[in-house]
Amino acid sequence: AQSVTQLGSHVSVSEGALVLLRCNYSSSVPPYLFWYVQYPNQGLQLLLKYTTGATLVKGINGFEAEFKKSETSFHLTKPSAHMSDAAEYFCAVSINTDKLIFGTGTRLQVFP
């Protein structure tokens, strides 16, 4: 069965600093991987996803993630944090099914 682990329920960075949110997955078959963002009091919005092909995936708002099969990881990065990036971020995995398995989320705080 698939599962997702997000290391760190809270991450704090200064504005302009590198953002790194960690996600590891478990899957017996090649997975599809997603990062969703949830701004306060809103629904989830897709940031980026990996399906096939290029392992470095670029998303909205300057975020990107790299699929590393050997490390079973899909970490999310952004070179320079902005105050507007403060939100909760969810990693999710699916295979050839209609169901997403979500991680427990990482809340990102950005300090001025």
Add this chain to the structure above:
Amino acid sequence: NAGVTQTPKFRILKIGQSMTLQCAQDMNHNYMYWYRQDPGMGLKLIYYSVGAGITDKGEVPNGYNVSRSTTEDFPLRLELAAPSQTSVYFCASSTTGQGADTQYFGPGTRLTVL
């Protein structure tokens, strides 16, 4: 397009009361989903539907019921509300339901059961 809409935004229920959470989408998506989000737990799938007239249980279906009479609407019913159902509920939809498909989420309903 309005996307996925949910009503109400907030609701407080007493134990034992019932209510229906409404969800509608205008993207002509076949697949629709109901999730609940609890602090520190991520999102858990309650029920989903692959098309009008077809529904199936997710990971945490107990205490809930759904119906799908049209492509657009997917209401979630709580029959006897319990404090354990205090949560934020999200509805989502997708085109094909295949693994690579993006799910589009509504803004959520925050439910408190006292």
